[in-house]
Amino acid sequence: MTTPEFFKRFPDEASCIHHMRTLREENGLTCRACDSKRMSWLSTCNRWECMDCRAKTTIRSGTIMMHSKLPIHTWYTCMFLMTSTPKAVSAKDMQQRLGFKRYEPVWYMMQKIRQAMGKANESVVLSGEIELDNGYFTSHKEAKEGDHLFNCGRGNMRKAPVLVTVETRKGAKRSAAGRLRMTHLPNHEGATYSKLAQRLLNRNAVVHSDADPAFKSIEPHVQAHLPEKSAPKKASQALPWVHIAISNAKRMFLGIYHHLSAVWLQSYLDEFCFKFNGRRSRETSVFQLLNIVATCRLHPSG
Template sequence: MNLLRFMEQFPDEESCRTDMRNVREKQVVICKKCKGKKQYWLKAKGQWQCADCGFRTTLRSGTMMENSKLPLRTWYIAMAFMTYSKKGVSAVELQRQLGHKRYDTVWSLMHRIREAMGKRDALYGLKGEIEFDEGYFEIATKEIVKKNLKRGRGSQKQSNVAVMAESTPLEDPATGKKSSHCRYFKMKVLTSHKAEEIDETVKGNFEETSIVFSDKSTSYVNISDYVEMHIMEKSGKETTATTLKWVHIAIANAKRTLLGIYHKIKGKYLQNYLDEFCYKLNRRYFGERLFDRLTIAIITPYWYINE
């Protein structure tokens, strides 16, 4: 769906409300009080009512839009711009497109959408052959005298990120040939270089039957305890170009994207920007369906899934 089709399909607030109701009902509306899934729509109230306990659920309740005072159409337009742009859009540019007076409001809106992207991808684990490595992303720092800044590993200017790529070759059923394309990516900001945090990252994102490839970092010594096989190779140009090819391509592309659009990113928000990058990268072949998939990510009741 391009912007012209978007404007035709969602010309006003009511069209967005109708679409959101349809999407929520397809995904099943869940009662917050009794967890019941039998709901019927009260047209006069614009709400669902639970058939079991009578509890009412508003259109935004349980979604990422809950407690937001912005019109639904503003949300839809923001989602459209964030999905139609291949690399991304800055809050300043989106503010200009929306004609909104407050930058902070638009900035917060975009981060809530990025949070939904991250929560959606968190529902899926990586499996098969997986590449695992770490990358260092530049972040904004406070005004510190340059001589007091560390260099290299542990620098205040950089944030350590675990990068994971499911690189299992896909076989074409018609030709029998295997594709070299990577399927899914994940990136997680790390707070330390300790093995314990790497272990938690592996447990939270890899299936036990996975085969993991990495370099010989001392932080990776326990990975084999959580997967079927862990293959370690000495870090070098050949390893970067072959064994860990996809994670390094992802790191390079992410750095180029973030630097080109956002310039300076505070460390505590880096995860949100990486979530957006991975969400769009993992759905790079969705085309016009990407907007529809993001709508589902926004309305999904993660409070219920995480219980």
């Protein structure tokens, strides 16, 4: 969808409310107070009323937009701008494009949108031939007492480990990449890899990795694991797509997020993977995202 097409489809607040209302009703609404499904729309105040207990449900209730005072049209525009380019957009840049005086609400909105992208990624379970390896992203962290793990002698900088898995189609003249998942690792324990393998990989997966013994714990969850020892300089030849994904992500983060915090690393990885996996259907990415916003209960209180 081009920018003029987007603004023709969503010219104002009313068009966005109508769209979000339709999406939420199509997916089935439930009253938060009594679980009734009998909800009626009150056009005078743009909310639903439960026909059983009279409780009201707003258009934002339970969604990423729930505690925001920004217009829904602003959220739609921000989602469109974030999904319509393969590059990342900084919050500062977004603030200028949206014409906001304050940076904080824009940063908060973008983090929430990344949260929705993370939800979309959760449904991506990789299958077939897969490359798997760890990447290390330089990030800042809050110094905690006794917290020396991962410190590499540069004050509060550390190398945050990220498990990178990508589908690959080998055998053809040139291998091609399929879908991608990236997960910030809390540690390098076997149990962590085992849990992630169950979440990220289909049982039919054939996994290519280097000979890191930690990767052995994924073996019960996949069809085959083919570790291959290679010299560090040749690692990018053995697992080309993993290394391309890592270097592209690092380059993108370096250019946009000058102070990459370990706390937010996963949300930036979620955005990168969402864009990577939607690269062949970028024109529909914004609708995929809007559908997630309408259907996923991102706030437990919602």
